[in-house]
Amino acid sequence: MSKKNEKLGYTCAYTPLALIDAAGYTPYRILPMSECPDQAGQLLHDNLCPHVKRILDRAISKDLPDLNGVVLMNSCDAMRRLADAWERVRPADRIILLDLPATADDAAVAYFAGELARLTESLSEWSGGNITDSDIKTSIQRYNQLPALFAKLRERLRQGKLAGDSTRMQTLYNEAMMTPFEISARSLKQAAAEPVSKSPQSNGVPVFLFGNVLPDPEALTFFESCGARIIEDDLCTGSRLFTPMELGENQDLLLQISRSLLTRPPCARTFDPGQPLKMAEDILARARTSGARGVIGQTIKFCDPYLDRLPAVRKTLRQAGIPLLLLEGDCSLRSIEQQRTRIEAFIEMID
Amino acid sequence: MMYQYFKDMADGIEAKILQDPNLPNPRKKYALETARLGSRLYSGNNTVAWCGLAVPFDLLNVMGITSCFVEFVGAALAATGTADPFLEEAEQAGFVGDTCGYHRTVMGAARKNIMPEPDFLIATTCPCSGGIAIMENLADLFNKDLFVLNVPQEDSEQNVAYLADQIKAMVEFVTRHTGEPLDEGKLRQAVENTNRARKIMEEVYQLAQNVPSPTDGRLLTNFGLVMPLFCGTEAAVEIAQAYKDEFTARVNNGIPGVPDEKLRLLWIQNRIQFDNPLVELLEKEYRANIVSDELNDIFWDPIDPQDPYPGMARRAIAIPLNGSIQRRIGHLQKLARAYNLDGAINPCNWGCRQGTGARGLISDGLRY
Numbered sequence: 001m002s003k004k005n006e007k008l009g010y011t012c013a014y015t016p017l018a019l020i021d022a023a024g025y026t027p028y029r030i031l032p033m034s035e036c037p038d039q040a041g042q043l044l045h046d047n048l049c050p051h052v053k054r055i056l057d058r059a060i061s062k063d064l065p066d067l068n069g070v071v072l073m074n075s076c077d078a079m080r081r082l083a084d085a086w087e088r089v090r091p092a093d094r095i096i097l098l099d100l101p102a103t104a105d106d107a108a109v110a111y112f113a114g115e116l117a118r119l120t121e122s123l124s125e126w127s128g129g130n131i132t133d134s135d136i137k138t139s140i141q142r143y144n145q146l147p148a149l150f151a152k153l154r155e156r157l158r159q160g161k162l163a164g165d166s167t168r169m170q171t172l173y174n175e176a177m178m179t180p181f182e183i184s185a186r187s188l189k190q191a192a193a194e195p196v197s198k199s200p201q202s203n204g205v206p207v208f209l210f211g212n213v214l215p216d217p218e219a220l221t222f223f224e225s226c227g228a229r230i231i232e233d234d235l236c237t238g239s240r241l242f243t244p245m246e247l248g249e250n251q252d253l254l255l256q257i258s259r260s261l262l263t264r265p266p267c268a269r270t271f272d273p274g275q276p277l278k279m280a281e282d283i284l285a286r287a288r289t290s291g292a293r294g295v296i297g298q299t300i301k302f303c304d305p306y307l308d309r310l311p312a313v314r315k316t317l318r319q320a321g322i323p324l325l326l327l328e329g330d331c332s333l334r335s336i337e338q339q340r341t342r343i344e345a346f347i348e349m350i351d
Numbered sequence: 352m353m354y355q356y357f358k359d360m361a362d363g364i365e366a367k368i369l370q371d372p373n374l375p376n377p378r379k380k381y382a383l384e385t386a387r388l389g390s391r392l393y394s395g396n397n398t399v400a401w402c403g404l405a406v407p408f409d410l411l412n413v414m415g416i417t418s419c420f421v422e423f424v425g426a427a428l429a430a431t432g433t434a435d436p437f438l439e440e441a442e443q444a445g446f447v448g449d450t451c452g453y454h455r456t457v458m459g460a461a462r463k464n465i466m467p468e469p470d471f472l473i474a475t476t477c478p479c480s481g482g483i484a485i486m487e488n489l490a491d492l493f494n495k496d497l498f499v500l501n502v503p504q505e506d507s508e509q510n511v512a513y514l515a516d517q518i519k520a521m522v523e524f525v526t527r528h529t530g531e532p533l534d535e536g537k538l539r540q541a542v543e544n545t546n547r548a549r550k551i552m553e554e555v556y557q558l559a560q561n562v563p564s565p566t567d568g569r570l571l572t573n574f575g576l577v578m579p580l581f582c583g584t585e586a587a588v589e590i591a592q593a594y595k596d597e598f599t600a601r602v603n604n605g606i607p608g609v610p611d612e613k614l615r616l617l618w619i620q621n622r623i624q625f626d627n628p629l630v631e632l633l634e635k636e637y638r639a640n641i642v643s644d645e646l647n648d649i650f651w652d653p654i655d656p657q658d659p660y661p662g663m664a665r666r667a668i669a670i671p672l673n674g675s676i677q678r679r680i681g682h683l684q685k686l687a688r689a690y691n692l693d694g695a696i697n698p699c700n701w702g703c704r705q706g707t708g709a710r711g712l713i714s715d716g717l718r719y
Contacts (some may be wrong), residue, residue, distance in 0.1 A: 043715070045699060045707035047449065074504055076480040077704040084712055085678035097675075099510075101501040102476050104482055107520070108501060111513045269480060273499045276491035303447055306702060308484035311445030312491065 005180060007065055008123075011055055011082065012073040013236035013267060014100055015115060016257050018245065021181060022131050023123035023318045025068060029177035031215045031237065032331040033304035036061035043085045045319040049078035051213045051300050056082060060089050062213070069094035069126050071119065076269050076305055094123045102270055104262035113258040119126035120254070136253045138183035140245050142181050147244045149188035150176075154239065156196065158206075158231045158290060163197045166209075166220040173238050174215055204229030205351050208292035210283050212267065212306055213237050216333050226340060227347035232290040234283065235298075240265050268305035279309055280316035287322055294323040296343070300337075301328050325351045353465065357389030375600070377593035384586045385577060389427065392467050398529055399467055401489060403475030403482055404576075405502050405667040407518060409583025410659075411473075413541040414525050414533055418473075419580055421485065424460055425453035426573070429624040437463060448522035451702040454485040461492055471495050471528050473521060478672035479705045498524045502667050504674045514664035539708055541583030541658040548582060551591035553649045558598035559642055560690050564615065565601035567608035568630035568641035570594075570620050575646035613638035617686055617695040618674070619645045619713065620706045636711040643690040645671055645683060676709045680716030687717065 007028035008020050020027040032054030039060045040053035058064055071293055072083045074097055083097040098115045101108035124131050150172075156162040157169055164171070176184035193256060206262035207228040214220075215237040224228055233239050245260035247253075262270065275281075287295045295317060299306040311324060317324045325346040364383040368376050389395050397417040402408070403418045428434040428453070437459030444462060446455050460466045472495055474486035483499070490497035500517050503510035514626060522533050559566045571594075581587035603607070616633070618641050623629065633639040650669045654662030664713040668674070671682045686692070696716055699707040 041711070043708045043711035047699075047701055048704060048708050070508050077708055080504075081676065081704075081708045081712070084709065087677075088712060088715070097504070099501075099503050099505075103501060107513065109515060111501070111503075111509075114509050114513075177688075240512075268484070271487055273474070273490070273497040276487045276497055302704070303486055304450055304479070304481035307447055307450050308454070308481055308488060310447075311487070316447050 006068045009064065009067040009070040012075050013241040014073045014075055014077060014261050015071055015260060018139040018143045019116060019119060019123065019136065019259065020071065021143060022135040023127045025127065026180045028065065028067065030055050030064065031174065032213060033216055034058045034063050036063040037120065043088060043303050047270055047302050049300055049302050052078040052082045054331055056085050056089065059086055067279055070350060072097045073100045074098060075100050075267065080163065094126055099159050101262065103273060104270065108238060109255065109259045109262055112262060113254040115250065116254040133253055137247065140247055144244045146176055146188065147242045147303055149192055150242050152192050153188065160229065161196045164196060165224060167217045170215065170217040170220050170238065171251060173203055174217065175243065205347050206231045206292045207293045208232050208287040208290050209298060210234040210295065211297050213300055213331055218333050219336050222333065223271055223343065226343040228343065231292055234265060234284065234286060236267055240267065268309045277309060277312040279313040283313055284320050284322065294325065294346065297326045299328055300331055354390055354393035357386050357393060361386035361390055367699050375593040375596035377590065377597045379421055380590050380593045382705055384581055384590060388419060388580060390491055392419060396568035400471055400473055401469045402473045403486060405475035405477040405500065406473050407663040408580050409541050409545045410518065410522065410663065412583040413537050414529065415531065416525060421457045422453040424466055425456035426624040428456050428460060430458065432626060434458065437465065449702060450546065451481045452700060454481055457485060458488060461489055461716035465569055468493055469495055472497045473500065475500045475502050477667065477670055481704065485673060501569045502673060506665055506668050510668060511661050511664045514667060515660035518660050522651065538659060539656040542654050542659045544584060544588055545582045546653045548591045548655060550589040551588065551595050552578065555591060555598060556595045558602055561602050564640055564642040565598040565606065565608050566642060568634060570608065571644060571647050574585060575648060576621055609634050609638060609640040611638050612640045613641055614693045615642045615691055617643045617645065617683065617690065617692050619695055619697040620685065621646065623698055643686050643692065648686060650682065676712045679709065680713060683713065683717060
């Protein structure tokens with residue numbers, strides 16, 4: 001099945017990386033990091049998610065490696081429009097858009113498994129070979145190594161003993177999002193094998209960071225320069241992408257992948273109707289477990305799934321007596337740097 | 352307060368209709384039913400469900416549920432010029448101004464106890480991510496059960512089956528709350544009513560395509576958006592018939608909606624709900640007539656009364672705001688041809704990812 005190092009683009013943390021790997025491709029996360037000019041506004045309005053628009057900028061500017069295809073998720077309005085706009089600006093690209101239910105009940109899991117079957121068919125067609133259950137199982141086992149390795153490093157980060165701190169962590173996340181499994185696994189194993197060090201920034205104030213897209217490692221360096229020590233994250237460009245998949249015997253593999261993806265720590269767009277706004281409780285629980293003294297919520301502008309749920313997060317953390325700082329940005333370091341005074345004041349307050 | 356407002360409105364409209372009951376009075380009949388819905392929502396005597404836009408309201412009507420999409424309240428408050436304090440309330444609670452104005456108004460109204468407390472809520476993933484987030488907030492605020500319909504993007508056998516099964520599960524959910532099972536006989540009758548209203552509405556839209564058009568920029572405002580709320584009832588049939596009679600008479604007698612109609616326009620998505628002079632200005636200054644609205648169209652097939660769930664699922668999937676932009680543009684192009692349009696207006700409400708999200712793509716698509 002190997003397509004050597006051919007890449008397949010993706011943009012969302014709900015993408016089944018193991019399936020792409022099983023087809024012999026390297027999953028390549030198209031991150032909103034680029035110096036290319038702003039052009040997406042020709043097709044997408046100013047008030048649409050800057051994450052999506054930056055990705056479209058990269059597509060328009062051809063600021064991408066060779067991609068054998070692109071897998072997009074219908075995770076929100078903006079991602080839906082990205083699929084439409086991508087087809088307009090790069091009509092020759094192979095592209096598939098998967099429907100992603102907003103809930104994780106049994107019917108939704110079964111439906112999403114059907115969408116994964118559709119993806120498997122497309123991947124087979126694109127790669128010119130059948131993807132067998134054995135291929136998928138092998139890839140799941142491979143990709144299950146990453147969360148375990150990340151968990152070790154996160155624990156070290158939480159204790160302030162990861163050399164390079166959260167900046168290093170983000171660099172490792174980015175590598176795992178964009179390079180072949182073997183390379184990222186090797187990097188992670190090397191990092192995990194390093195002697196436990198006293199982190200140079202360990203005197204920073206421990207902070208839990210949540211939100212959606214913040215892939216630039218320099219952004220983490222910036223937080224640390226403001227006196228924060230990011231000890232744990234809940235970001236779709238961070239810990240949320242690498243969670244283990246349970247592999248049961250004699251069970252449908254796609255159903256298992258579907259359940260694993262839909263029940264992983266959710267982006268705001270996925271929720272349990274039986275426990276409305278549970279996201280706020282989840283953030284509180286993770287902040288408490290991490291030992292953080294405060295929480296920073298970093299979301300991108302115009303992201304309705306987050307914007308409409310942040311009031312609940314704010315209320316829950318306030319009631320629990322946990323300080324919260326909410327920041328909005330456009331995925332660029334520039335937009336975060338403008339908030340230095342606020343961040344420093346927040347860190348001073350919780351120190 | 353709101354109950355009295357809607358009741359007075361309904362009484363007033365009814366009295367006006369009775370002044371000359373032989374006239375078709377389409378707009379009055381449409382407004383009357385809307386006011387009646389408002390008074391039912393606020394009466395405190397009915398089982399109320401707040402819903403998403405793509406819910407099969409005919410099914411809920413059969414089950415005796417007074418149901419409505421939440422944006423209706425936002426629109427009603429905007430139309431009466433009373434939305435500001437609710438927007439402020441929502442913003443003070445942390446709902447930022449970059450999000451949808453309808454939804455912020457609704458959240459503010461709910462927080463200020465202006466929204467009737469529902470018995471339960473039914474959300475739909477179509478048309479927008481913001482809408483479903485607000486339904487989750489309302490479920491939490493009212494501490495009521497929430498059911499979610501995941502509306503797939505495309506009409507395929509698998510997608511229709513998935514949504515049809517969810518609609519069946521929705522019926523069970525409603526039954527659990529009301530204790531009343533669905534009456535299959537009444538459902539068949541309701542679906543037949545829906546199909547009758549559908550057919551007459553199709554004829555109404557065909558009449559509106561005449562040059563000059565018998566409609567003006569006001570008569571069919573919000574029509575395609577609000578009529579689904581009445582689907583399954585005789586009222587929907589009666590309203591549609593009144594429009595057909597009015598338009599037929601106008602066409603037969605050569606009475607245009609806008610005198611000396613010069614430009615024919617399409618309104619994309621839904622209208623501006625607050626009081627504004629735009630339609631009047633277009634008519635007076637430019638003799639421009641909004642002859643078509645994106646949602647004023649029949650985009651679904653008749654539903655099989657013997658097996659209605661797949662048809663209801665297809666209808667939800669077919670909503671023009673759902674699915675790919677290519678499909679949406681195709682629909683707009685169809686309207687452009689059918690209505691002989693000269694142009695289109697796309698109101699880019701700042702907080703609406705649906706309205707603005709595809710602005711450039713739609714603009715491009717309509718040029719060709």
